[in-house]
């Protein structure tokens with residue numbers, strides 16, 4: 001069987017870490033990316049870490065005929081679909097961008113995979129791992145969150161993830177040959193322990209961890225803590241921060257399960273541990289040895305008080321569980337941020 005795995009969006013934050021984990025597990029990942037939200041310097045870093053050249057297909061997942069051609073040439077055993085836009089706030093301002101790139105991108109990829117499977121030009125069974133998000137649970141009625149909880153959306157970004165999950169379910173009902181692993185990520189954070197790869201937000205970070213490390217490195221004056229009156233132990237929002245290295249290992253486990261057992265699944269990828277904003281700030285302070293100024297600000301529109309996973313299904317189905325602590329996550333995020341204050345832009 002082919003060991004090739006196609007990673008759409010493989011040059012991005014989660015894709016690049018998954019690339020290394022796949023290589024370490026004996027797979028041969030190929031990156032398909034248009035660099036809309038990533039930087040080609042990541043390819044050099046991937047080569048430095050893995051000691052081998054990186055296979056890249058530069059282009060747009062929306063180009064169905066080209067994606068089919070990529071599939072015919074590489075004949076991957078499976079595809080991981082990371083490519084898409086992910087900024088919740090931007091999706092509220094520009095919903096069509098999200099429906100076009102996220103839903104349109106998924107339709108394009110699924111059509112290309114169907115074409116090459118049906119015409120026999122890439123004969124592996126269609127096998128897909130999809131990057132979904134805990135955002136599909138909307139505002140959960142309780143925590144920890146089980147996969148069976150009701151699904152909803154609070155932004156066009158979340159809506160796009162939900163539509164894609166539903167499309168994948170319809171496709172599997174119509175064509176049982178499809179093997180699909182839907183991974184609902186909680187809050188990815190941290191960086192590669194080498195300090196060579198990490199999260200590289202193009203603009204002011206929306207997410208907490210890169211914002212806190214940018215304050216720590218002196219690029220921003222203080223952290224705005226969005227709300228201190230939530231019904232949580234210290235009043236600040238609680239999330240399930242998962243080390244990107246654990247997340248990468250989750251993709252390897254998902255692919256191995258799909259390829260060996262052939263059964264589709266939908267699982268949470270989280271730690272099962274809820275951590276508050278103030279606890280994150282204190283953990284980054286421990287990692288960098290500095291005090292991180294913060295001010296309390298009003299709640300951010302659309303935020304929920306608490307969101308953390310029941311992660312037991314992934315353990316049962318995939319034999320996977322998160323291993324890294326919050327302190328390791330912050331130490332790795334700090335190593336990346338302090339060694340690369342401007343990310344991949346030097």
Ligand code: NAD
Nearest residue numbers: 009012013014033034035036037038060061083084131133
């Ligand atoms: P990222 O932006 O770093 O990576 C996405 C990659 O996809 C980028 O390299 C970008 O250039 C590429 N891309 C975008 N549109 C493309 C297109 N049309 N054709 C080809 N390439 C394209 O994001 P990430 O944090 O690595 O997230 C990966 C996936 O995980 C996304 O689907 C995201 O929605 C999902 N996710 C992320 C988070 C998170 O907090 N990072 C949480 C839950 C889910």
Ligand code: UFG
Nearest residue numbers: 133134135206207208211224225226237238239277300303
């Ligand atoms: N926060 C701050 N200050 C900041 C940034 C964030 O206090 O500058 C707080 C938020 O209010 C929240 C927590 O830190 O309580 C985490 O916020 P993030 O923006 O890092 O993460 P979210 O949980 O809001 O969003 C993440 C992903 C989304 C996804 C969502 C639900 O970024 O893509 O989880 O799964 F939709």
